[in-house]
Amino acid sequence: MYARLLGMLPVEQSCYWLATRQGYNPEPSLTGNIDCDVAVIGAGFTGLWTAYFLKELQPDLDVAVVERYVTGYGASGRNAGMVSTCLDHTHSLAIEHFGREEAQRLAHIGLANIDELGKFADDCDWERTGQLQVALVPKHIDDLKSNFEVAREIGLPGYRLLGRDEVRAELDSPLYIAGLYVPGGAILNPIKLIDKLKRHLLEKGGRLFEKTRVVSLDGRSPNGQSHSDSHTIECENGTLRARKFVLATDAYTHHLVPQLLWRFIPLYDYILVSEPLSAEQMEKLRWQNRQGIVDGRTFFNYYRLTSDNRVLWGTSEAVYYPPNKVDETCDHSTKHYQTLEDSWKRHFPALADLSFPYRWGGPIASTTRLTPFFGTAYGGNVIYGLGYTGHGIGTTRLAGKILAHLATARDDELLKLKMVTDKPFPYPPEPLRSLSVKAVTKSLQQVDAGGSPNLLLKLLDVMGIGFSS
Numbered sequence: 001m002y003a004r005l006l007g008m009l010p011v012e013q014s015c016y017w018l019a020t021r022q023g024y025n026p027e028p029s030l031t032g033n034i035d036c037d038v039a040v041i042g043a044g045f046t047g048l049w050t051a052y053f054l055k056e057l058q059p060d061l062d063v064a065v066v067e068r069y070v071t072g073y074g075a076s077g078r079n080a081g082m083v084s085t086c087l088d089h090t091h092s093l094a095i096e097h098f099g100r101e102e103a104q105r106l107a108h109i110g111l112a113n114i115d116e117l118g119k120f121a122d123d124c125d126w127e128r129t130g131q132l133q134v135a136l137v138p139k140h141i142d143d144l145k146s147n148f149e150v151a152r153e154i155g156l157p158g159y160r161l162l163g164r165d166e167v168r169a170e171l172d173s174p175l176y177i178a179g180l181y182v183p184g185g186a187i188l189n190p191i192k193l194i195d196k197l198k199r200h201l202l203e204k205g206g207r208l209f210e211k212t213r214v215v216s217l218d219g220r221s222p223n224g225q226s227h228s229d230s231h232t233i234e235c236e237n238g239t240l241r242a243r244k245f246v247l248a249t250d251a252y253t254h255h256l257v258p259q260l261l262w263r264f265i266p267l268y269d270y271i272l273v274s275e276p277l278s279a280e281q282m283e284k285l286r287w288q289n290r291q292g293i294v295d296g297r298t299f300f301n302y303y304r305l306t307s308d309n310r311v312l313w314g315t316s317e318a319v320y321y322p323p324n325k326v327d328e329t330c331d332h333s334t335k336h337y338q339t340l341e342d343s344w345k346r347h348f349p350a351l352a353d354l355s356f357p358y359r360w361g362g363p364i365a366s367t368t369r370l371t372p373f374f375g376t377a378y379g380g381n382v383i384y385g386l387g388y389t390g391h392g393i394g395t396t397r398l399a400g401k402i403l404a405h406l407a408t409a410r411d412d413e414l415l416k417l418k419m420v421t422d423k424p425f426p427y428p429p430e431p432l433r434s435l436s437v438k439a440v441t442k443s444l445q446q447v448d449a450g451g452s453p454n455l456l457l458k459l460l461d462v463m464g465i466g467f468s469s
């Protein structure tokens with residue numbers, strides 16, 4: 001509705017993945033009072049992977065998933081579909097956040113996770129292309145060299161530094177001055193993965209209620225009695241009683257648990273998808289190995305080809321809409337669409353007239369350490385995991401495994417990770433939140449424009465605090 005007022009299509013029609021989704025049939029919404037063993041709130045990757053692992057761990061467990069809109073309506077159906085093996089934004093940051101030993105462990109867990117994900121997603125337009133990091137200015141070359149060295153130190157093979165001509169042979173942009181090939185990563189169609197996870201849940205006997213908004217986690221049982229071994233929550237047209245609840249609502253989480261805003265900030269990222277490229281246009285780009293690509297700026301462009309050879313062109317210059325707004329009024333940004341089109345033309349002048357009929361935004365939950373966090377609320381009855389900071393396709397699979405173990409009180413090596421046991425440094429509340437986001441964004445933009453980090457950035461760096469999508 002709001003999108004139409006702006007002259008834009010609603011996200012279901014403007015997001016390439018959602019708009020081209022095949023044969024989607026929503027499950028009925030929840031009415032009345034329902035009982036189950038474990039209930040999952042949110043049917044994005046986190047919620048559906050949690051349900052997947054719950055059924056793996058205990059096939060007879062009665063699992064119900066509730067989703068406010070349709071499965072994949074949140075970030076999981078709107079992302080770039082670029083799958084990274086790295087669980088932090090880079091291995092260097094993982095060392096900074098968790099120490100060298102843990103970073104090494106995370107690196108190997110991340111690789112094995114993508115191998116497993118690839119086996120499941122092999123029919124979701126999965127392409128194990130690896131990733132290219134590209135340098136646009138000399139400072140980025142130093143960063144690429146450092147990434148290469150860190151990979152060698154923690155025992156990750158196959159990284160390759162590329163000179164100007166080598167990187168331009170992979171994709172021909174006049175802005176590239178060097179590159180780093182990062183093996184292991186992949187591209188996929190995220191909504192095909194969502195739909196496969198949904199089918200899997202239903203085949204295994206799980207229940208899914210779509211178009212079902214959870215209104216309050218404070219719900220009372222229908223007869224007014226409380227139960228020590230269960231908890232009841234309130235949905236729009238009924239209640240849901242379970243022994244455990246898993247909250248898998250990522251950037252929407254504060255709508256149900258406002259206290260968690262201390263640990264994350266909701267931001268919006270924006271993406272364009274082009275018309276399909278002709279053979280002649282493909283020839284001009286020379287993108288024959290089809291890698292997903294990111295550049296070395298803090299607010300970087302990320303891009304890839306779709307299976308029908310469209311260019312997906314995104315920006316990590318994320319927006320914070322105060323006070324912590326996450327709703328359909330944030331789904332479009334004409335300013336970002338213009339910046340994206342301009343940057344495309346600068347990167348690829350040979351294809352400057354390419355048109356981008358799909359354009360949309362999506363919500364991201366960002367943390368100061370750029371990785372997710374986990375915990376419990378309501379006396380341990382509600383377990384949560386969120387905060388993937390724009391980097392969640394691989395990590396949500398691990399989070400699902402972690403949450404399924406926590407919900408069934410089973411032990412696993414993953415539960416010992418610092419990412420699980422420790423919480424990220426908090427964000428300030430409003431109005432300080434808006435002011436600090438503005439100050440940090442401006443400082444980072446100056447660095448991307450070639451300036452040196454100012455005092456504020458140096459201070460945040462010492463404290464290990466990041467701001468990114």
Ligand SMILES: Cc1cc2nc3c(=O)[nH]c(=O)nc-3n(C[C@H](O)[C@H](O)[C@H](O)COP(=O)(O)OP(=O)(O)OC[C@H]3O[C@@H](n4cnc5c(N)ncnc54)[C@H](O)[C@@H]3O)c2cc1C
Nearest residue numbers: 042044045046068074075076079080082214362391392393
């Ligand atoms: C534009 C964009 C580009 C991205 N690109 C990449 C990328 O290339 N690679 C990568 O690894 N990651 C990327 N990400 C991040 C990745 O998509 C997310 O980290 C991941 O999808 C988070 O999954 P989730 O299931 O936790 O959250 P979501 O997918 O947001 O799911 C949360 C669900 O909870 C539901 N919900 C919320 N409130 C309620 C309620 N009250 N009752 C019931 N249901 C509710 C929502 O409707 C939603 O479906 C990107 C994200 C965006 C937005």
